[in-house]
Amino acid sequence: xxxxxxxxxxxxxxxxxxxxxxxxxxxxxxxxxxxxxxxxxxxxxxxxxxxxxxxxxxxxxxxxxxxxxxxxxxxxxxxxxxxxxxxxxxxxxxxxxxxxxxxxxxxxxxxxxxxxxxxxxxxxxxxxxxxxxxxxxxxxxxxxxxxxxxxxxxxxxxxxxxxxxxxxxxxxxxxxxxxxxxxxxxxxxxxxxxxxxxxxxxxxxxxxxxxxxxxxxxxxxxxxxxxxxxxxxxxxxxxxxxxxxxxxxxxxxxxxxxxxxxxxxxxxxxxxxxxxxxxxxxxxxxxxxxxxxxxxxxxxxxxxxxxxxxxxxxxxxxxxxxxxxxxxxxxxxxxxxxxxxxxxxxxxxxxxxxxxxxxxxxxxxxxxxxxxxxxxxxxxxx
Amino acid sequence: xxxxxxxxxxxxxxxxxxxxxxxxxxxxxxxxxxxxxxxxxxxxxxxxxxxxxxxxxxxxxxxxxxxxxxxxxxxxxxxxxxxxxxxxxxxxxxxxxxxxxxxxxxxxxxxxxxxxxxxxxxxxxxxxxxxxxxxxxxxxxxxxxxxxxxxxxxxxxxxxxxxxxxxxxxxxxxxxxxxxxxxxxxxxxxxxxxxxxxxxxxxxxxxxxxxxxxxxxxxxx
Numbered sequence: 001x002x003x004x005x006x007x008x009x010x011x012x013x014x015x016x017x018x019x020x021x022x023x024x025x026x027x028x029x030x031x032x033x034x035x036x037x038x039x040x041x042x043x044x045x046x047x048x049x050x051x052x053x054x055x056x057x058x059x060x061x062x063x064x065x066x067x068x069x070x071x072x073x074x075x076x077x078x079x080x081x082x083x084x085x086x087x088x089x090x091x092x093x094x095x096x097x098x099x100x101x102x103x104x105x106x107x108x109x110x111x112x113x114x115x116x117x118x119x120x121x122x123x124x125x126x127x128x129x130x131x132x133x134x135x136x137x138x139x140x141x142x143x144x145x146x147x148x149x150x151x152x153x154x155x156x157x158x159x160x161x162x163x164x165x166x167x168x169x170x171x172x173x174x175x176x177x178x179x180x181x182x183x184x185x186x187x188x189x190x191x192x193x194x195x196x197x198x199x200x201x202x203x204x205x206x207x208x209x210x211x212x213x214x215x216x217x218x219x220x221x222x223x224x225x226x227x228x229x230x231x232x233x234x235x236x237x238x239x240x241x242x243x244x245x246x247x248x249x250x251x252x253x254x255x256x257x258x259x260x261x262x263x264x265x266x267x268x269x270x271x272x273x274x275x276x277x278x279x280x281x282x283x284x285x286x287x288x289x290x291x292x293x294x295x296x297x298x299x300x301x302x303x304x305x306x307x308x309x310x311x312x313x314x315x316x317x318x319x320x321x322x323x324x325x326x327x328x329x330x331x332x333x334x335x336x337x338x339x340x341x342x343x344x345x346x347x348x349x350x351x352x353x354x355x356x357x358x359x360x361x362x363x364x365x366x367x368x369x370x371x372x373x374x375x376x377x378x379x380x381x382x
Numbered sequence: 383x384x385x386x387x388x389x390x391x392x393x394x395x396x397x398x399x400x401x402x403x404x405x406x407x408x409x410x411x412x413x414x415x416x417x418x419x420x421x422x423x424x425x426x427x428x429x430x431x432x433x434x435x436x437x438x439x440x441x442x443x444x445x446x447x448x449x450x451x452x453x454x455x456x457x458x459x460x461x462x463x464x465x466x467x468x469x470x471x472x473x474x475x476x477x478x479x480x481x482x483x484x485x486x487x488x489x490x491x492x493x494x495x496x497x498x499x500x501x502x503x504x505x506x507x508x509x510x511x512x513x514x515x516x517x518x519x520x521x522x523x524x525x526x527x528x529x530x531x532x533x534x535x536x537x538x539x540x541x542x543x544x545x546x547x548x549x550x551x552x553x554x555x556x557x558x559x560x561x562x563x564x565x566x567x568x569x570x571x572x573x574x575x576x577x578x579x580x581x582x583x584x585x586x587x588x589x590x591x592x593x594x595x596x597x598x599x600x601x602x603x
Contacts, residue, residue, distance in 0.1 A: 050504055078503040085504045091497040095519050104515075105505035154505060 036211035051078035084156030090147035266329035290376035386560035409487030435541025490524020
């Protein structure tokens with residue numbers, strides 16, 4: 001893929017309040033899903049491409065047209081970019097009829113051609129019967145169909161869709177998607193589809209761009225992207241409270257596990273087997289809710305990781321209690337009290353219910369056991 | 383000789399029309415600008431609301447008189463002073479009623495959904511087309527309200543007119559001043575007739591506007 005051959009080529013830099021948007025990608029005449037959590041900067045990317053926001057620097061080209069280039073001082077206004085933009089709100093003009101809404105982008109065309117194109121698209125989207133209605137008089141699904149028709153009738157060179165159908169029910173949504181994809185295949189323009197739902201990203205396209213804190217962190221087939229290990233940043237974002245740097249000590253392919261040593265404290269943990277060799281660095285993530293606490297050493301238990309430690313803090317949070325437990329190397333599977341005081345420790349964050357807290361009468365300073373199932377440990381992409 | 387009531391209606395109509403022409407661009411700018419000192423301009427526009435009409439009238443009298451910058455300029459070109467003339471009253475009324483036009487215009491423009499404006503421009507419309515086809519029609523009820531309020535406010539104007547126009551029958555004696563005059567001369571029947579006429583006109587105007595806006599809102603919903 002070269003910049004000149006791509007239908008859409010984007011290179012933008014824009015400081016946002018939380019993080020800078022630094023985004024580079026290209027798209028052919030294909031459907032590309034832009035996937036990311038709320039606030040990852042997806043809408044800002046679309047706004048930059050459509051011309052509603054001006055990047056600090058960068059370059060955006062559509063076919064052979066440069067619509068933005070900070071170096072050459074080019075910044076076409078939205079009306080000259082020929083980009084169709086559709087968001088969750090249909091944004092129909094309330095004082096105009098359905099027909100007037102749809103023909104709005106064609107006002108410069110001669111009457112006969114305009115009528116022809118509007119008539120055809122009204123038929124295609126099954127809204128011809130509504131032509132004389134005001135937007136307020138039709139349903140949400142119909143409104144979104146009108147908005148889609150209004151955008152597509154202008155034959156944009158690029159389609160930007162910002163979760164356009166998320167307010168509709170499943171049946172309506174799939175119907176509209178079908179019409180939309182048919183149109184895309186017919187006109188062969190690039191289409192950027194923003195979503196924060198993984199299931200949508202899976203089903204809509206063979207290419208997904210993952211946006212995280214304003215940067216594209218993955219680009220490829222959804223199957224590959226969503227099954228490959230996640231990044232440390234994404235693990236932090238998606239609420240992994242415990243993230244540790246570790247080294248692989250030994251792999252046990254027969255058992256399907258790997259022994260890893262947490263770098264900070266030399267604690268050993270049994271993790272599920274991954275494509276790593278002994279001596280290789282690894283990053284482990286563990287949800288606080290996946291760790292158990294016991295006041296006595298449990299026996300006859302399937303969990304492979306049993307660590308002895310001491311409670312440093314107990315904090316009541318909304319809906320749950322956060323217990324911070326410090327464990328030192330050598331404490332695993334040993335008798336309470338045998339840990340050395342000066343050994344480096346690793347702190348685990350454990351979430352338990354308020355009921356469990358009362359039941360066990362946990363307090364800071366108390367010696368406890370923490371239990372971690374092998375498969376609750378995740379390897380992160382390094 | 384023009385009757386006080388006719389003079390008031392003339393003054394109010396001319397003022398309201400001029401405020402429409404002058405106020406719309408100002409309001410449009412206020413509603414859409416990202417200028418950080420916008421609030422200064424807004425305060426300046428709102429000043430006539432809180433200022434006693436006599437204070438405003440006093441400053442305008444100084445300015446419009448033959449020693450004032452504007453008054454001298456006016457006198458050189460027309461041969462008569464701006465103070466104590468109909469033109470002077472129009473100019474004073476424009477300043478006096480400015481907030482009653484600009485504020486409704488501004489909030490009408492500001493309440494137009496920005497997403498519609500964005501949709502319009504991404505459909506290829508120029509800002510001129512977006513204004514006349516989307517912004518203006520959607521802000522229309524607020525524009526009518528601003529027009530009517532500035533009309534009604536000028537109709538009932540007293541302090542500024544008295545300071546600026548004096549009380550010259552047929553030239554600057556408006557209805558509200560005539561009413562005051564008649565009460566002073568204990569001519570209650572005339573004062574009552576003039577009062578009820580002003581009351582009727584003002585009320586009818588407000589009823590008309592509310593009915594229009596209501597009909598329109600009903601159509602859009």
